[in-house]
Amino acid sequence: MNEHIKDRGTKKWTSIMLPEHVKALKQLLADEKKEQKPLLDEQHLIEMNRKLTEALSSGADVKMIVYSQFMKKKVIGKITAVQAGYVYLHHREESLKFALDCILDVEII
Structure with a gap:
């Protein structure tokens, strides 16, 4: 019975996303990647x-771990x-x- 139905998959759901929603989701993902500077x-x-x-x-030579831009x-x-x-x-x-104050660790190579 379902042989003739062709589903568009995710294509039919993408039209529901408004540009404002896409922007908000991208901002949310970017905020989740931010790290707090350790003490x-x-x-x-x-x-x-x-x-x-x-x-x-x-x-x-040194290898430094530096905290910059979260x-x-x-x-x-x-x-x-x-x-x-x-x-x-x-x-x-x-x-x-x-x-x-942005240097978190120093290792001499």
Whole structure:
């Protein structure tokens, strides 16, 4: 009996979505991906300071985890300077600048 019925699947339901609904759903998904900046304890901050100083003096590569725009990012490069609350990093032929309070972890490679 249902041999002659051709269902359009999801095509018939997409016309129900108004542009405002699509925009709201995209915004909701973007908000769910946002991460809160974690609080770091004093011992971890002291250890990161030691690693930053060691990497700066030895010229070693570092892998830093940086909190930027509600996301954690991994960055690898050489520290060129640490001054006035910022860390300057040479990464793939470009210079990057990160605030010290945005750095979550430092690892010497």
